[in-house]
Each structure stands twice: as C-alpha cells, then as structure tokens.
Amino acid sequence: MMNVSIPPIRREMAEQARAYIDQLTKPPGSLGRLEDIAAELAGMTGELLPRVTPPGVLVFAADHGVAAEGVSAYPAEVTAQMVSNFANGGAAINVFSRHIGALLQVIDVGVAAPIVDERVIQKKVRPGTNNFAIMEAMTMSEAEQALHVGYEQAVSVIGQGGRTLIVGEMGIGNTTAASALLATLTDEPLERIVGKGSGIREERLAHKRDVIRRALLLHQPDPAKPVEWLAKIGGLEIAAMAGAMLAAAERRIPILLDGFICTVAALVARQFAPNVAEYMIAGHRSQEPGHDIALRLLGKEPLLDLRMRLGEGSGAAVAFPLFVAATAMVNEMATFASAGISTGEKKGEKQA
Numbered sequence: 381m382m383n384v385s386i387p388p389i390r391r392e393m394a395e396q397a398r399a400y401i402d403q404l405t406k407p408p409g410s411l412g413r414l415e416d417i418a419a420e421l422a423g424m425t426g427e428l429l430p431r432v433t434p435p436g437v438l439v440f441a442a443d444h445g446v447a448a449e450g451v452s453a454y455p456a457e458v459t460a461q462m463v464s465n466f467a468n469g470g471a472a473i474n475v476f477s478r479h480i481g482a483l484l485q486v487i488d489v490g491v492a493a494p495i496v497d498e499r500v501i502q503k504k505v506r507p508g509t510n511n512f513a514i515m516e517a518m519t520m521s522e523a524e525q526a527l528h529v530g531y532e533q534a535v536s537v538i539g540q541g542g543r544t545l546i547v548g549e550m551g552i553g554n555t556t557a558a559s560a561l562l563a564t565l566t567d568e569p570l571e572r573i574v575g576k577g578s579g580i581r582e583e584r585l586a587h588k589r590d591v592i593r594r595a596l597l598l599h600q601p602d603p604a605k606p607v608e609w610l611a612k613i614g615g616l617e618i619a620a621m622a623g624a625m626l627a628a629a630e631r632r633i634p635i636l637l638d639g640f641i642c643t644v645a646a647l648v649a650r651q652f653a654p655n656v657a658e659y660m661i662a663g664h665r666s667q668e669p670g671h672d673i674a675l676r677l678l679g680k681e682p683l684l685d686l687r688m689r690l691g692e693g694s695g696a697a698v699a700f701p702l703f704v705a706a707t708a709m710v711n712e713m714a715t716f717a718s719a720g721i722s723t724g725e726k727k728g729e730k731q732a
Contacts, residue, residue, distance in 0.1 A: 386629045394423030403715040417706035432703045436542025437482040442490030442616035443508030444553030451556045451588040453579040460493040467499040476697035490616030503529040523610040530623030545628040547621040548693025557615040558644040575668040606651035621645035629659035638696040639666030643674040663699035
C-alpha cells in the first residue's frame with residue numbers, strides 16, 4: 381500500500397498572497413485567474429513569492445494488453461516507436477519542454493518491447509499489462525511497484541531542482557484503461573465517458589465501450605481498494621503518474637495537470653490521499669469527453685481550452701507559462717504605496 385503523508389495547504393499564506401495582490405497597481409481582481417493561480421501557489425508552497433521554475437516533466441511509457449481488442453487507431457508497437465521519438469527530442473512534449481526550460485525525463489515503466497537507449501530511464505515493472513478484457517491487468521505487487529516508480533522519479537526530479545510537476549504518458553490503449561477507471565468513480569454512462577482516443581472510427585468506438593463494459597462486469601473493480609482497483613483494470617503508466625503526484629504533494633510541489641489520462645491518474649492519487657488534489661491545478665481541457673467528468677470529480681476548472689487531445693503532458697506544458705506570469709506578477713509589480721499612486725475610496729478604483 382502506498383503510504384504518504386501530505387501536509388495541508390497553508391491557507392493563511394494563500395490569504396496573505398491575496399491581500400498582497402490587492403495592493404498591486406491594478407483594480408482588485410482585474411488580472412482574473414492569474415491572481416487565483418498566484419494565491420493557490422502560495423498556499424501550496426507556503427511561500428508568498430513562490431518559485432515554479434524549472435518544471436519537472438515526467439513522461440511514463442507503458443503498453444496495454446487490452447490494445448489486442450482493437451480499441452486504438454494505432455498498433456501497439458507505436459508505444460516503443462514514440463519512446464524513441466521522445467529520446468530523440470522529436471515529440472511535442474520535447475518541443476514544449478525545451479521552450480519552458482523543463483527538466484524532462486522519459487521513463488519506461490512497462491513498454492512491451494525492449495527499450496535500449498540510455499536517454500530513457502529503465503524502470504520496467506513488466507512488458508505491458510495483460511488484456512483486462514479477459515484477465516486482470518497486473519498483480520497487486522506490480523501495481524504497487526509502478527506507483528513506487530512514479531514516486532521515486534518525482535523525488536528525483538524535485539531533487540534536481542524541479543519546482544512544478546508535470547506528468548505525461550505514452551501507451552497505446554491507455555484511454556481505454558483510463559475510461560474504465562473513471563467509469564468506476566461515477567454514475568455517468570460509458571457513452572459520456574469513452575472517447576475516440578487516438579482517433580478511432582464511430583463503429584470501433586462502440587466496440588471500445590463494449591470491451592470496457594465487459595471488463596467491469598468481469599472484474600467488479602472497487603476504487604475503495606485502490607491497489608486492487610489498479611491491478612484489475614489500470615495501467616502501469618497511470619499508476620506511475622499517480623505515484624509521482626503523491627510525491628510532489630508530499631513535498632509541497634505544485635502539480636500542473638495535463639489532459640484526460642493525467643486527470644484520471646490524479647483521481648487515482650486521490651484514492652490514496654484525498655488532500656493530494658489541493659496541490660493540483662488543471663492545465664487544459666482535453667477533447668476527450670470523459671475529461672470534463674474527471675475534472676468535475678476533482679473540482680477543477682482548466683486554465684486553457686485549445687481543443688488538444690495529445691497527452692504526453694503537452695497541454696500542461698503549454699499552460700505552464702501562466703504559472704510564470706502569475707508568479708512574476710507578485711514578484712515584480714509595484715504596489716500602490718511603493719509607486720506613490722493614490723487609491724480610490726471604492727474598492728477597485730484608483731486615481732492619479
């Protein structure tokens with residue numbers, strides 16, 4: 381079992397940050413959600429002037445046995461091929477990570493094919509999960525190992541100076557696993573949860589829902605037993621992402637969430653430690669239909685909606701400059717007092 385001790389956020393520091401932001405040379409609230417971000421980051425970190433750079437970006441890769449059911453638009457071997465692309469710096473997350481100065485790590489936690497590349501961190505728990513349409517995806521011991529891989533990699537990147545955590549994933553079939561996990565947390569019908577993932581056609585989408593429906597009937601997974609729940613219908617990279625989030629929150633490191641699979645991993649993390657969600661900010665809204673449901677369950681409103689659905693951590697990386705802007709606002713803007721500007725009698729007014 382994953383035993384973590386996540387401290388409560390420092391609400392008094394968040395309120396102190398809001399009071400300070402109201403003294404900056406602007407009408408109160410006029411910078412909108414940037415003000416909210418700055419206050420939330422202060423509460424998470426316990427610092428009035430939080431540091432969020434550099435971000436640590438962890439991309440966990442693993443295969444899914446359920447891909448054999450034809451639930452993806454791409455063959456399973458694409459997982460290993462994309463890991464090579466990550467290693468060579470050619471994927472979207474590589475490009476965006478470079479532009480935000482991220483500490484990027486690519487971790488093989490369960491790719492079916494052997495990965496022989498020193499640029500990829502080798503933490504393979506097993507070569508892909510079983511096909512959960514016919515048997516449990518993995519053993520409970522393997523689910524725990526994957527959680528610990530994620531936890532340890534987050535500790536590592538934080539130790540290297542990472543001040544924000546972004547987790548991404550690569551794994552053909554992983555929207556099927558994420559949809560199955562989400563379906564056990566809500567009464568929403570599968571028709572509202574299950575999307576086209578990498579771009580399957582409508583007839584295959586109905587098949588994908590049927591595969592998930594059969595797996596849920598077969599395994600009767602219970603989120604109240606999170607390790608067993610993951611073992612039955614989860615994914616190795618989803619477990620690792622959840623473990624990484626738990627490690628970050630334990631160290632007061634803000635977590636910037638990516639899309640659908642990442643948000644389901646956040647819900648997995650919350651099954652182990654409910655207050656982990658207090659350290660999360662949703663970076664963007666994915667085109668996957670289940671993402672809205674997952675966000676509602678977490679109580680998060682995304683910062684961006686760019687119609688993205690790639691994964692890899694790409695949406696969170698694109699949203700990260702908003703963290704930089706929010707913290708720069710607090711660090712660099714003048715106050716009315718320091719600038720010698722009079723304030724109006726009514727809240728929100730200012731005059732020369």
